[in-house]
Amino acid sequence: DPGIPSTPFGPGAKTRVLAVASGKGGVGKSTVTANLAVALAQRGHAVGLIDADVYGPTIPLMFGMATVAPASRDGKLVPPEAHGVKIVSMGFFLEDDEPVIWRGPMLGRAMEQFLGDVLWGSPDYLLIDLPPGTGDIALTIAQMLPAAEVIVVTTPQQAAAKIAAKAAKMALLTKHRIIGVVENMAYFVCPNCGEKHFIFGHGGAEDIARAAGTILLGRIPLDEMTRSAGDAGTPPALDPISPAGAVF
Amino acid sequence: DPGIPSTPFGPGAKTRVLAVASGKGGVGKSTVTANLAVALAQRGHAVGLIDADVYGPTIPLMFGMATVAPASRDGKLVPPEAHGVKIVSMGFFLEDDEPVIWRGPMLGRAMEQFLGDVLWGSPDYLLIDLPPGTGDIALTIAQMLPAAEVIVVTTPQQAAAKIAAKAAKMALLTKHRIIGVVENMAYFVCPNCGEKHFIFGHGGAEDIARAAGTILLGRIPLDEMTRSAGDAGTPPALDPISPAGAVF
Numbered sequence: 001d002p003g004i005p006s007t008p009f010g011p012g013a014k015t016r017v018l019a020v021a022s023g024k025g026g027v028g029k030s031t032v033t034a035n036l037a038v039a040l041a042q043r044g045h046a047v048g049l050i051d052a053d054v055y056g057p058t059i060p061l062m063f064g065m066a067t068v069a070p071a072s073r074d075g076k077l078v079p080p081e082a083h084g085v086k087i088v089s090m091g092f093f094l095e096d097d098e099p100v101i102w103r104g105p106m107l108g109r110a111m112e113q114f115l116g117d118v119l120w121g122s123p124d125y126l127l128i129d130l131p132p133g134t135g136d137i138a139l140t141i142a143q144m145l146p147a148a149e150v151i152v153v154t155t156p157q158q159a160a161a162k163i164a165a166k167a168a169k170m171a172l173l174t175k176h177r178i179i180g181v182v183e184n185m186a187y188f189v190c191p192n193c194g195e196k197h198f199i200f201g202h203g204g205a206e207d208i209a210r211a212a213g214t215i216l217l218g219r220i221p222l223d224e225m226t227r228s229a230g231d232a233g234t235p236p237a238l239d240p241i242s243p244a245g246a247v248f
Numbered sequence: 249d250p251g252i253p254s255t256p257f258g259p260g261a262k263t264r265v266l267a268v269a270s271g272k273g274g275v276g277k278s279t280v281t282a283n284l285a286v287a288l289a290q291r292g293h294a295v296g297l298i299d300a301d302v303y304g305p306t307i308p309l310m311f312g313m314a315t316v317a318p319a320s321r322d323g324k325l326v327p328p329e330a331h332g333v334k335i336v337s338m339g340f341f342l343e344d345d346e347p348v349i350w351r352g353p354m355l356g357r358a359m360e361q362f363l364g365d366v367l368w369g370s371p372d373y374l375l376i377d378l379p380p381g382t383g384d385i386a387l388t389i390a391q392m393l394p395a396a397e398v399i400v401v402t403t404p405q406q407a408a409a410k411i412a413a414k415a416a417k418m419a420l421l422t423k424h425r426i427i428g429v430v431e432n433m434a435y436f437v438c439p440n441c442g443e444k445h446f447i448f449g450h451g452g453a454e455d456i457a458r459a460a461g462t463i464l465l466g467r468i469p470l471d472e473m474t475r476s477a478g479d480a481g482t483p484p485a486l487d488p489i490s491p492a493g494a495v496f
């Protein structure tokens with residue numbers, strides 16, 4: 001298809017592309033992507049990460065990276081590195097609270113540049129943190145990376161799982177393999193009395209996995225340390241004894 | 249501007265338009281919109297509600313409405329009603345897990361139809377539940393409804409507040425008045441031992457309010473009943489004694 005720009009991650013490339021999707025916002029896509037990337041890097045793999053949430057990029061914050069525009073060489077971007085992961089994010093090009101007020105076509109264009117105009121080298125894994133929704137960005141990535149595999153993230157309740165199921169359905173329609181479903185914020189253990197609370201209910205992730213013919217990869221508890229590590233820029237995967245670290 | 253379609257909610261209309269925005273997904277925009285709409289209807293106002301989250305519509309679920317396409321009259325849609333609120337949502341036109349795989353221009357077109365091709369009558373309030381992001385839908389609504397006012401919803405942590413701040417900044421740029429900021433999931437009180445936990449930290453909402461020159465409207469606790477009421481289709485505003493009900 002001449003309309004689709006070429007990328008170094010096309011069919012036959014050695015890089016395994018993992019897109020972390022949900023459809024629903026705020027369920028933990030960035031948290032799961034950040035931790036997975038760090039866990040893979042800690043095992044000695046070369047890892048790249050694209051923060052594809054152009055309107056709401058949080059990956060630089062979660063990796064403790066300054067929002068400063070990266071250097072360029074030969075007209076391509078040199079991706080900055082943190083915790084052993086090479087990263088590209090819209091957040092590098094914005095003031096803190098500056099909104100990106102773009103219509104659809106600009107989003108697709110940004111993804112083409114993140115894939116084609118960055119000196120990625122030849123990573124073992126390229127992780128893509130998708131934005132909420134099933135629009136321009138998801139569509140452009142699906143078209144440019146036919147071999148990408150998908151990890152679906154959801155929280156347990158219906159209001160999230162019914163929307164996350166749309167991302168799974170989209171992957172099936174565009175013929176991308178779904179590796180599995182991660183249930184995040186699955187329960188909260190009160191640090192004071194040890195009681196377990198299912199604030200967001202349970203069962204939503206299994207529903208998605210069953211409907212999409214895939215597996216539940218794991219359950220991550222709702223835990224203050226996971227949130228504060230995200231705000232502080234040190235992904236919990238760095239600390240294997242934390243409950244979330246152990247899952248990654 | 250001849251390019252902008254006319255709506256019954258233009259300047260001078262009696263309807264007060266409130267857009268509930270965040271930029272960040274999963275912070276409680278739909279929950280706040282649903283409860284605010286029910287609280288206003290309980291006080292005797294005529295209320296309309298547009299679920300503008302085309303990719304991830306959850307309003308029908310939160311109002312217990314079947315996802316069945318509404319009737320039409322004279323070529324316009326008759327908005328179904330629940331809990332005293334007239335509602336239009338993309339969710340009425342979709343199978344449960346069916347993704348909307350549209351690029352930007354289709355989104356703007358859908359908003360024009362939700363505003364102009366629905367028999368709203370002349371409600372006192374029209375609430376608009378905005379999707380995450382600051383793209384096509386937010387831009388089309390901002391252009392079509394110059395007199396709309398904005399309520400910004402966030403959860404307390406940096407990862408959410410820094411993104412929600414972009415929606416506030418966009419409102420300032422498009423000259424829409426910001427009524428205030430709602431902090432949701434502000435704290436969790438353990439039902440077993442009564443201990444208060446700030447799982448998502450605190451302070452993010454105040455930061456946004458200060459930077460945008462507006463006020464904090466209130467704090468809503470993280471509470472299983474709010475989540476289960478949303479999944480069950482009975483917005484907590486119906487029960488004034490619940491912690492969330494009291495705020496609304």
Ligand SMILES: Nc1ncnc2c1ncn2[C@@H]1O[C@H](COP(=O)(O)OP(=O)(O)O)[C@@H](O)[C@H]1O
Binds near residue numbers: 227
């Ligand atoms: N298991 C968890 N426990 C506590 N907080 C979490 C957990 N997972 C995510 N968070 C927090 O919830 C917020 C939303 O997560 P994020 O990864 O940004 O979601 P998304 O990318 O789906 O919008 C972030 O502040 C993050 O730190």
Ligand SMILES: Nc1ncnc2c1ncn2[C@@H]1O[C@H](COP(=O)(O)OP(=O)(O)O)[C@@H](O)[C@H]1O
Binds near residue numbers: 157432433472492
């Ligand atoms: N204060 C709260 N306590 C518990 N659950 C909540 C609260 N506010 C929202 N939720 C739940 O969190 C999920 C996300 O909320 P939602 O209103 O859909 O957010 P958004 O519209 O910003 O994506 C929903 O399942 C909702 O029921």
Ligand SMILES: [Zn+2]
Binds near residue numbers: 190438441442443
């Ligand atoms: Zn307790």
